[in-house]
Amino acid sequence: MNDEWVRSTVRDIPLYYNPKVKAVRMDTSVNVLGPNTVVRDVLTRAMDLDLNQYPSPYSDGLREALAGKYGLEADNFVVGNGSDEALDTIFKSFMEPGEVVAAPYPSYVLHGFFVKVNGGRFVTADLGPGFQLDADALLKVGAKIIILCTPNNPTANTFDHSEVERLVSEQDGPVIVDEAYGEFADASFMSRVEEFDNLIVTRTFSKAYGLAGFRVGYMASNLKMANVLQRVKIPYSLDRVSEMAATAALTNPEYVERAVAAVRSERERLSDGLRSLGFSPYPSQSNFILFRSPRPSAELVERLAAKGVLIRDFGRLRMLEDCVRTTIGTPELNDMLLSRLREVMEEW
């Protein structure tokens, strides 16, 4: 292969995070209660599905169910193969090659990935003190599109709602509010998509709903924008079983409520435990905690993985030097994490 054949905007894209260690996964911020309790029933029913037939091209059944949940119309929603596909579809729909997308830094690494693979230019504006959003710095970039997530990954805090609202109001172009961890936070922009001509909110079944292995996400926006997004999205991208699982999960709010309650009751205890071991946790409004290690973070993650627990290193990123992120687990998981961390620190 001639290197020149590779599209210039993707030449420097590395492979995504793909750890090979066998360990308890506390590195991906999924639901630690385990898979959604609807899964067994869904898979049993799936045996009777005619899987020789294509799914609904636009996952109409799931979009109807989402409309019922949020009091919007089915056509406000576009469903994707994970909210990652939703993000990809947004850039395919609204970004010309070479156009600029602005995002806060540090934030979700795949936001930049989707901009680059679609030929755009990704420009960041640093978060302010307390990892808070600097709306003016983002607006000043003069980007066609702005993307942010709240709660923010990996810092775990939510952005000031009124600052996000100001950003949406003042930006002349699409603003994407990624609410992948929205169920764990108090405020959401989901119900407000018809109020703005430029707001797109994305959500996922991978986190609070406990269905990461099925890959289901969605986005909502006003009807006009959603129509564009729907026409660009790859038809049939969500398979029949995944659509069935997500639709069933919406009828099981008790599982999500239990997950959210479990996270809320453990958040402070885990933070306190980390602090007592000499780490510096940042405040979290999500199901994960970012904390700074007094020792080199890459080695901390490695030593902990050798003891069977995987957390994620962010220490190579500017502003996150020696920071790592852990999912907030059940009391048992958190106790295990803390005791292994204690061993690591004592042995070090």
Ligand SMILES: Cc1ncc(COP(=O)(O)O)c(C=O)c1O
């Ligand atoms: C902020 C953020 N957005 C989107 C996603 C992607 O979620 P999905 O599994 O729905 O593709 C993640 C996954 O970690 C995330 O952290």
